[in-house]
Amino acid sequence: MDLTLIVVLVIALALFFDFTNGFHDTANAMATPIATGAITPKKAVALAAILNLVGAFLSTEVAKTISGGIINEDPTTGVQIMPEMIFAGLMGAVVWNVFTWLLGLPSSSSHALFGGLVGAAIVGAGFGAIDYGVLLSKVLLPALCAPLIAGVSAYMCTKLAYSITKRQNGASPKRGGFRYGQIFSSSLVALAHGTNDAQKTMGVITLTLVASGLQTAGTGPHLWVVATCAIAIALGTYTGGWRIIRTMGSGLTDVKPAQGFAAEVSTASAILTSSHLGFALSTTQVASGSVIGSGLGRKGAEVRWGTAGRIALGWLFTLPAAAIIGGLAAWLTHTGAVGVGIVAVLGVGMLLLFWYLSRKNHVGHEDTLSDIDNSGAAVNILSKKERRARAKAEAKAARKAAQEAMDKEPDNS
Template sequence: MNLTLVAVVAIALFFDFTNGFHDTANSIATSVSTRALSPRVAVASAAVLNFAGAFVSVAVAATIAKGIIDQDAITLEIVMAGLVGAITWNLITWLIGLPSSSSHALIGGMIGSAIAASGWGVVNWGGIKDKVLIPSLIAPFLGVAFAFLLILGITWLVARRAPTKVNRGFRKAQLVSGAFVAFTHGTNDAQKTMGIIALALVASGHLDANFERPPTWVIAASALAMAAGTYAGGWRIIKTLGQRIAKIDPAQGFAAQTACASILWGTAHFGFPVSTTHTISGSVLGAGAVRGFHAVRWGVAGNILVAWILTIPAAALVGAFMELVTRLPGGHVIVFVLAILIAASAFLARHFERRRLAPPAEPKNAAVAAAA
């Protein structure tokens, strides 16, 4: 097998891993923030359900593989460069705790590398508009509206019940709604990596361009990589979604999760690669707004909107740059090494920052304290 193809598959699976820990918050932030689940249990269950959800449908994978870039113009170099562009933006936003879209990062990276290689005509702009931009723009607003209406109905139903009993009941209900989000996240997001690997297999001649379903090993590997990334967690983004957009109670968490998961289930059925991050962000915003617009931290919501606008062009610029690098002597190796260095730098930065922010250890006893 072509070594470049092996490198592309490895990078794609690493992107899937970053997608998992970058988007862990999508399924568990509200459950953790309302104390419906402990962080460890929430992450573990989300990982399992992400894995299971990846086997349900391949409509989104087909959109990524066939509906965005002209397959005849795709090369392994384009796919590799686009993936590195997506990974770079994912890690930047992960480090600053910003819930950006891994889906948009992937699509942006691929668009940028393809344009750099073959010009603007290689991109299926109609497919981008109809299957990516419009659904991704509508999904967060649907989340706002659906979650807002759902929490209004819930508030009316439980108006005369004791708050303690209501919170206890909806913490249990969040076990179901959170599981639904995790499952639909796997159905939606893991397919994007399946589509990219399938595209690489088509470019290398290992898969027919008119394939109906990616090979089973592609589905299983993508599902496993996302599950592993989900278990690794993304605690900063969890804090942003769970508390910083709006402080929510268990009933609001249930409404936000139910709204988000329902939208993701529908979009996956139609093959729309929407952003799970933006959908859950909109749903949290809608559920939080039931207490009044003052209950929502609009500055944080504005930052998420800025990330939504920037993600595709930013990832596209990095993808285009990486495609130019592949043209250098040994360019494939250079880009592969750059991907490793970018990942290592991000993890090291996060490691040292966590050590810097960690509280000092308490002395074991007074004697130790006196000696210090």
Template sequence: MEHITLLIGIVIATALVFDFTNGFHDTANAMATTISTGALKPKTAVAMAAVLNLVGAFLSVAVAKTISGGIIDESAGIKPEVIFAGLVGAILWNLVTWLAGLPSSSSHALFGGLIGAVLVAAGTHGIHGDAVVMKVLIPAAAAPVVAGLAATLATRVTYRVGRRADPEATSRGYRAGQIASAGLVSLAHGTSDGQKTMGVITLTLITGGVLAPHSDPPLWVMVSAGTAMALGTYLGGWRIIRTMGRGLTDIQPQQGFAAQTGAAATILASSHLGFALSTTQVCSGAVMGAGLGRKGAVVRWGTAGRMVSAWVLTLPAAGLVAAGAALLADQGTWGVTAVAVIALAACAAIRSAARRKPVTHANVNEPVPGTPAAGPQDAVTAAIAAVTPPPPAPAPASGTAA
């Protein structure tokens, strides 16, 4: 580490800030449904997620290598200031969507930022287009659908299996199952998102000549990235947790268990294959699938539509901000300083706006403003419910008067 220059140190620190925002931005992935059903208290849930995110960051480096040597060409003359610009674009988009309470993808914000900055600095030859398509874009389109279908099927199975059981006992059992499945999602999140920052730092060290090309992340990189994400997770992205737990659909324990289990399986499989998957999109798709899987449930399509719009905008929006930052940072020390000052001012403004209407662990389970239990945006769900017969009532217990 003695060869790390001041600029590389600044880039590493910025990468850890991004990892921190990733942690509080994506806590909702694992814990929103667990909190909304009361399976865990809010602070207990985020503490559990923080520990397991840290553990998950050490389980694999496949996704980290996809970032450091997959989508970006290490030999294209990429400089550390370019990576700095990409991180600034990702951080600002994360904070904007956090302020709006939208569970957009931190992963795609990072990809968009890096791609936008590299295109400005090195042109198209700095990007491995086939890797972007195969390991980012295709999984981004397929993963929410796969997770949603899995959650829909799992939800229907759980209700069918337990339709004659005691409802209260069933709910208690699935709340316990939710705790286990939420832990699995947190672990999976660490194996996927925790490695993305490791990959960025490793790419910075390679471009700065500190590491040889195609190197694995050093141990200190793994420790620092995992710790930054765990700290962000512990603070809790309460705005996004409320949207995921209360804004998309009203989640019951059976649905929460089904959604989390389907999401965890999808994320773990993709991490093993080195796909840099968006855990946000997977978990959001699973929650919507769980809403569709319960008869009579309401999926708030207006909220879902805003989320999908944020997903579509994430790559280009973060890329445009990063491209502008790269143009400025390329001017030298004063340019890098200007980018840092502008980014800090933007972060402060977003933080100030958030404090006007705070969302904390105390009000995270309150209804999301503007998302009624049913309304015009729920016409599809209402129509499905109208033509679907309710499940049979449980048989009366032996010896009980009918």
């Protein structure tokens, strides 16, 4: 087996994973400001891309283990991570990421990466290769905590924002001012994303180079690795995963400026505190939880639990599904160079299929505005008084109809 060929394949796939990570996670930062009209879709993805690029260059501490400790990577007692195994794991992560994008589901890219690697490691070295305690405390528990922390935070913030800005004398509260705040809060999320996620791919590439003897162990990533990873994630972000942005921005609940601001501040503060106090939470899960919490906090906003359920189901499946794909890929790569070739061809075929399916039901940046804002721009929104009058009239009509039906009933029997 030619070592350099597989290394090149791993680097290419890692960069593509970085790209999918970018377009999968644009939604975390930019879905709500786009939905409220705080920033136009094109400008939003451009801003997020620039901040991701900057963030990727700023992060210097590259992950020391590929799997974050889930796989026992100790050089003496653990599994020896081969480039083939990383290749199979990345394939699982990429295929699952593109598949969830096709469904418009926000799912954690890191969980997909962990899943793919876990599957590849189990096939390569048996079930003993996995540290289940770490799996529980680093993947499963945060998956439950993240939406909870962020959701409660967003709920409280939304309530607070609306009660503070409420005017007693019936004057307009002018909550549109929250739109400007949204730009800053979402930029913070995008920057944090760039520093965290590009770093993972850098770690994967660097560890592959070390494993294949092309780089001395213990040295930092090469400049070209940093630069290509930064560009890949920024390009991915700029491409904009519009399907996921639509789900996050208007699929879960209709977002208004004050509510969106509360959600983003909650996301930003949860991500920053978790990454600095040592309980890493998934950005995607935090952001989704914030949007749901803010929807619960605003009077008159409804949360579409069907969509929330589909997202939760996606989270549940992310790790096992990526593991199964990664495992299958690892099983194929065991046959040597031919197997690696088959995996590469099959993987590219799957991605092309997903892409083809996505063209059938195209979702572009024009589909990402919240319905409330869209209809508000198109037609005149009724004032509170008018709405009340209309509801009263409707209720009256309904009562009348019910009364008539009751009167008629005896005739039928």
